[in-house]
Amino acid sequence: MNATAAPKERRWEAPYAEAELDAVVRVPGSKSMTARALILAALASGPSTIRRPLIARDTLLMVEGLRSIGVAVDTGDDDAWVVTPPRRSLRAVDSQSAFKGGTEVDCGLAGTVMRFLPPVAALADGPVGFDGDPHARKRPNDGVIKALRDLGVAIEDGGRMALPFTVNATGNVKGGELEVDASKTSQLVSALLMAAPRFENGLDLRHVGDRPVPSRPYLDMVVHMMRQAGADVDDSEPNRWRVAPGELQGREWVIEPDLQNAAPFLIAAAAVGGRVTVEGWPTETTQAGDKIRDLLVQLGSRVEWSRGGLTVVGSPSVLPVELDLADAAELTPTLAALFGVNKGPFTIRGVAHIRGHETDRVSALVTELRKIGADVDEFEDGFRVNSGGRTTGTWATYADHRMAHAGAVAGLVIPGLVLDDVACVSKTWPDFAEVWERAVRGDA
Incomplete structure (x- = not known):
C-alpha cells in the first residue's frame, strides 16, 4: 500500500476498559x-x-x-x-x-x-x-x-x-x-x-x-x-518577527516523542484509573502537548517523573474545570471525550481556530458528545459539557485523527462504541489502534 495515499476506511470497536490501566507506552516522533x-x-x-x-x-x-x-x-x-x-x-x-x-x-x-x-x-x-x-x-x-x-x-x-x-x-x-x-x-x-x-x-x-x-x-x-x-530571528516585539537573509546550516535534528499523540494515553488513566507511563517524555520542550501534565493535575490526577518518562496515576473522579486551550487546542478532542463521559460541568474556550482543522472540530465534538447522551452547549470558540452520557453507538471520526483519539477515550467507558473509521490515524500514527488495544488489555 502507498503510505502517502488516503487510507481505506476501517470500522473499529474501541476497547472497553474492564479494569484500571497499567501500561507503558512509546509514542512515535513529533x-x-x-x-x-x-x-x-x-x-x-x-x-x-x-x-x-x-x-x-x-x-x-x-x-x-x-x-x-x-x-x-x-x-x-x-x-x-x-x-x-x-x-x-x-x-x-x-x-x-x-x-x-x-x-x-x-x-x-x-x-x-x-x-x-x-x-x-x-x-x-x-x-x-x-x-x-x-x-x-x-x-x-x-x-x-x-x-x-x-x-x-x-x-x-x-x-x-x-x-x-x-x-x-x-x-x-x-x-x-x-x-x-x-x-x-x-x-x-x-x-x-x-x-x-x-x-x-x-x-x-x-x-x-x-x-x-x-x-x-x-x-x-x-x-x-x-x-x-x-537563522537570525528577532521575536522580541509582540506580534512581530524579523528574519535576516542568510544561510541555514545543515545539522542533526533529534526528534522528541509526539506529546499530542501521547496525550490520549495519559487521559485514559484519568478516564478509568490506573497508571500509564509514556517513555522518553522530554523534561524541557516547546511542544504544546506538554500542557497536558498541568491539566491532568487540575483534573485530580497525579503526575510523576521517572527515569523512563512521565507517569500519570489517574483519578476517574474528574474535577469540573473551565479551560482556555488557545495555546494547546490539539488537546481539545480527547479532553472533550473525557468530559463527555463525566458529570461536569466542563468548559473549553479559546479554540475557535480548530473549526478550520481537519474538520470543524468544535461542531464535530458537540455532535458526537450529544450522540453519547451528553448535555452540551456550543459556543463560537468552544463548548460546555453540562453533564456527560454513556450511550453506545457509532462515533464518527470525520477523517480526523484527533476525533478518532477522542472516540477511543470515550470507548474506554462505553461498551461497544464503534468508530466509523479508525484508519484516519495514519495521518500521524498508523499503529495507534493496535498500541491502544495493548495498553487497555494490559499488554503494553
Missing part, C-alpha cells in the same frame, strides 16, 4: 518537529540528518513534496533520514504526471504540507501545483496565498483562496515588510518564517489580526529550531 526539521533541512546549505522522525502519512507527504522540488530525502533508515538540498536552486522537477512543465504536490489532509511548502516552492524555478484530499479543500489557506501574493509571488487559485492552487515560482522572493492576519492558524507564521532566510531581503513580519495568533508554543518551536539552524 509531527510538528519532523515537519519543521524537513523544511529547514531542505533550505540549508548542506545535508542534514533527522533522527527518530515520525513515519506517518503527513510526514511522508512532506518528503514527497520536497522531492518534487529537487530536494533529496533518503528515508531508507527509519531511525535516520538524510536530507540533501540541491547544489544550486530548488526546481520544479517533472513528475510522471507532468504539471504544466512543473510538478505537483499532494497535501493529503496535512496542514503542514499545504502551508509550509508553498513559501518554499516560491523559491523554486517553475510552477508547483498543490492539491489534496477532499476535506483538505475545505481547510482555510487564504493566509498563505494572500501573504505570498503580497510578496510578489504569482498564484493561480481560481478565486478559491484554498486548494487546489498553483505557485508560479521564478526562483526568487524579495521579501521585506509583510502584514498578515494569523488568527486562524500559527502555521501561517511558521511557514513564512522558515522560508524567510532565503528571501532576498529577509522578512519583517507583523500579525495585524483582531485576535491573537493561536497555538503560540508552535511559534516558540519554530523560532528555536530556526536559531539552531543558524
Whole structure:
C-alpha cells in the first residue's frame, strides 16, 4: 500500500476498559518537529540528518513534496533520514504526471504540507501545483496565498483562496515588510518564517489580526529550531518577527516523542484509573502537548517523573474545570471525550481556530458528545459539557485523527462504541489502534 495515499476506511470497536490501566507506552516522533526539521533541512546549505522522525502519512507527504522540488530525502533508515538540498536552486522537477512543465504536490489532509511548502516552492524555478484530499479543500489557506501574493509571488487559485492552487515560482522572493492576519492558524507564521532566510531581503513580519495568533508554543518551536539552524530571528516585539537573509546550516535534528499523540494515553488513566507511563517524555520542550501534565493535575490526577518518562496515576473522579486551550487546542478532542463521559460541568474556550482543522472540530465534538447522551452547549470558540452520557453507538471520526483519539477515550467507558473509521490515524500514527488495544488489555 502507498503510505502517502488516503487510507481505506476501517470500522473499529474501541476497547472497553474492564479494569484500571497499567501500561507503558512509546509514542512515535513529533509531527510538528519532523515537519519543521524537513523544511529547514531542505533550505540549508548542506545535508542534514533527522533522527527518530515520525513515519506517518503527513510526514511522508512532506518528503514527497520536497522531492518534487529537487530536494533529496533518503528515508531508507527509519531511525535516520538524510536530507540533501540541491547544489544550486530548488526546481520544479517533472513528475510522471507532468504539471504544466512543473510538478505537483499532494497535501493529503496535512496542514503542514499545504502551508509550509508553498513559501518554499516560491523559491523554486517553475510552477508547483498543490492539491489534496477532499476535506483538505475545505481547510482555510487564504493566509498563505494572500501573504505570498503580497510578496510578489504569482498564484493561480481560481478565486478559491484554498486548494487546489498553483505557485508560479521564478526562483526568487524579495521579501521585506509583510502584514498578515494569523488568527486562524500559527502555521501561517511558521511557514513564512522558515522560508524567510532565503528571501532576498529577509522578512519583517507583523500579525495585524483582531485576535491573537493561536497555538503560540508552535511559534516558540519554530523560532528555536530556526536559531539552531543558524537563522537570525528577532521575536522580541509582540506580534512581530524579523528574519535576516542568510544561510541555514545543515545539522542533526533529534526528534522528541509526539506529546499530542501521547496525550490520549495519559487521559485514559484519568478516564478509568490506573497508571500509564509514556517513555522518553522530554523534561524541557516547546511542544504544546506538554500542557497536558498541568491539566491532568487540575483534573485530580497525579503526575510523576521517572527515569523512563512521565507517569500519570489517574483519578476517574474528574474535577469540573473551565479551560482556555488557545495555546494547546490539539488537546481539545480527547479532553472533550473525557468530559463527555463525566458529570461536569466542563468548559473549553479559546479554540475557535480548530473549526478550520481537519474538520470543524468544535461542531464535530458537540455532535458526537450529544450522540453519547451528553448535555452540551456550543459556543463560537468552544463548548460546555453540562453533564456527560454513556450511550453506545457509532462515533464518527470525520477523517480526523484527533476525533478518532477522542472516540477511543470515550470507548474506554462505553461498551461497544464503534468508530466509523479508525484508519484516519495514519495521518500521524498508523499503529495507534493496535498500541491502544495493548495498553487497555494490559499488554503494553
